[in-house]
Amino acid sequence: MCSDRACRRPAATAIRRAWRSAPVLALLLTATAALAVVGVESEFLGSADIASAASYCWKGGTPAPNAEMERIIRAAVDKQLVSRGYRPTECEAELMVAAHTLKDDSFPAGLIRIEVSMASTGAPTGKVVWRGTAQGMVAEDKLKARRRIAGSAIKKMFKPFPKSRTTH
Helix, strand or coil: CCCHHHHHHHHHHHHHHHHHHHHHHHHHHHHHHHCEEEEEEEEECCCCCHHHCCEEEEEEEECCCCHHHHHHHHHHHHHHHHHCCCEECCCCCCEEEEEEEEEECCCCEEEEEEEEEECCCCCCCCEEEEEEEEEEEECCCCHHHHHHHHHHHHHHHCCCCCCCCCCC
């Protein structure tokens, strides 16, 4: 049998431990809220030889609700395509790229879809030959964090995208 004071000691120690770990838990919850739940996938549609193309241009699409996010998405896609050897142009190009974005205003969810069409002889003009999609919830209002999340999702989306075989 224990005295009143001895019986209360384990409970008091547990409460002190919990309070000491509360800041860590709060930090963990804050960091988790800043992260995104994003599903990313990509698919090739048909058998067009994408790697035979040398250049790309932006055509059409559905703009992001926020002009800054539109610039972020386009810059991330440009970075991926240029790193694979494709040259951006203003008009005539073998590949046409379109970004489509949707945002659900009822909760912080959205979708980014990047479509690449081929305008060369390998496929009819305007036929989508590759599609990448990132969708999920982003519980972060800071533009810097959204830029990082979008850049990371688009990088993952373009992982299977082929490098250009042409030389500039």
